Amino acid sequence: MSSPWRATVLTLFPEMFPGPLGVSLAGKALATDVWSLEARDIRASATDRHRSVDDTPAGGGPGMVLRADILAAAIDAADASAAGPESRPRLLMSPRGRPLTQSFVRELAAGPGALIVCGRFEGVDQRVIEARQLEEVSIGDYVLSGGEIAAMALIDACVRLLPGVMGKAESASEESFSDSLLEYPQYTRPQAFEGRQIPEILSSGDHAKVASWRRAEAEALTRARRPDLWASHEKAPKSTTKE
Ligand code: ADE
Numbered sequence: 001m002s003s004p005w006r007a008t009v010l011t012l013f014p015e016m017f018p019g020p021l022g023v024s025l026a027g028k029a030l031a032t033d034v035w036s037l038e039a040r041d042i043r044a045s046a047t048d049r050h051r052s053v054d055d056t057p058a059g060g061g062p063g064m065v066l067r068a069d070i071l072a073a074a075i076d077a078a079d080a081s082a083a084g085p086e087s088r089p090r091l092l093m094s095p096r097g098r099p100l101t102q103s104f105v106r107e108l109a110a111g112p113g114a115l116i117v118c119g120r121f122e123g124v125d126q127r128v129i130e131a132r133q134l135e136e137v138s139i140g141d142y143v144l145s146g147g148e149i150a151a152m153a154l155i156d157a158c159v160r161l162l163p164g165v166m167g168k169a170e171s172a173s174e175e176s177f178s179d180s181l182l183e184y185p186q187y188t189r190p191q192a193f194e195g196r197q198i199p200e201i202l203s204s205g206d207h208a209k210v211a212s213w214r215r216a217e218a219e220a221l222t223r224a225r226r227p228d229l230w231a232s233h234e235k236a237p238k239s240t241t242k243e
Contacts, residue, residue, distance in 0.1 A: 003112075004113075005034070005035040005036075005112065005159070005162050006036050006038075006088065006112060006113030006114075007037050007038070007114060007116065007158075008040060008078050008088075008113070008115045009037070009116050009118060009148075009151055009155075010042050010071070010074050010078060010115070010116070011039060011041070011042060011118040011151075012041070012042050012043055012053065012118070012120050012146075013118075013146070013148055016039075016148045016152075017037060017148075018030060018037055020152060021037065021152055021155055025165060026155070026156050026159045026160070029164075030159075034159070034163075034164060035113070035159050035162060036113075037155075040074065040077070040078055042066075042071060044077075045070050045071075045073040045077060046070055047070070047073075053066060053067060054120075054121050057122060061122070062122065063121055063123075064121040065121060065123055066119065066121055066124040067125060068124075068127045069128075071124060071125070071128045072132055075115070075117070075128075078115060087112055088111065088112050088113045088114050088115050089108065089111065089114050090114075090115045090132060090134050090135065091114050091115070091116045091134065091137045092134040092135065093116065093117070093119060093136075093138075093139070093147030093150040093154070094119055094123075094124075094136040094137070094138060095140075095143050095144075096136060096138065097135070097137040098136065098138065099138055100137055100138065100139050100153070100154055100157070104137075105154070105157040105161065106161060108158050109157075109161040109162060114154075114155075116147075116151045116155070117134060117147070118146055118148045118150075118151050119147045120145075137150075137154065139153050139154065179236075180222075180232050180233040181218040181219060181222045181229070181233055182225060182226060183218065183221075184213075184214040184215070184218040185217060185221075191203075199213070
């Protein structure tokens with residue numbers, strides 16, 4: 001088998017991992033070595049007897065900042081423990097980072113894995129971001145209390161794209177996102193629920209009609225809820241191979 005997709009997470013809370021990544025699709029793939037996960041404690045690189053990793057911000061202000069020397073040592077220790085030369089991207093989860101999109105996820109999933117730094121406190125000393133070439137990545141315009149949950153979201157999104165992880169059904173829904181449309185509404189039995197019926201066309205057995213109904217629903221939803229996605233869908237070259 002080809003070498004697994006490797007995730008190394010640098011965190012102050014290694015006990016949070018694998019957490020949700022240990023169950024369901026990602027958990028099964030982890031157990032079968034489709035991918036590997038190493039959570040490393042940044043605090044293990046602390047040097048003083050209090051094992052401190054942060055300090056007050058230069059220039060004043062609230063909160064604490066993760067020290068450059070400690071984080072650099074933690075990154076270097078992770079690199080040194082790698083089997084060969086390290087070619088994986090180094091990411092720093094941060095609300096000011098590059099937005100995580102499905103195309104960015106696809107790019108990461110196609111590579112060897114990632115080393116992911118989870119920020120805490122008010123931030124990370126800028127010098128280590130530059131010196132260790134960390135690419136900042138955001139999972140959305142809201143602030144989490146740390147990068148761990150963001151790292152889990154990123155890893156989960158990548159792992160489901162690895163060869164052999166998804167079944168046919170999930171692969172199809174990934175394809176529909178690649179068309180930058182939201183998913184059409186789904187229904188299953190019972191036929192009547194609290195007076196609401198399944199749309200008649202779905203029981204017609206006419207596959208072409210069903211496909212064009214779904215397409216129209218997906219387009220209407222996207223236009224109404226996500227004008228930004230709709231605009232990029234309209235700009236994208238039309239695909240000729242899909243349903
Ligand atoms: N850390 C805190 N908030 C975050 C966000 N929105 N994305 C990535 N990392 C974060």
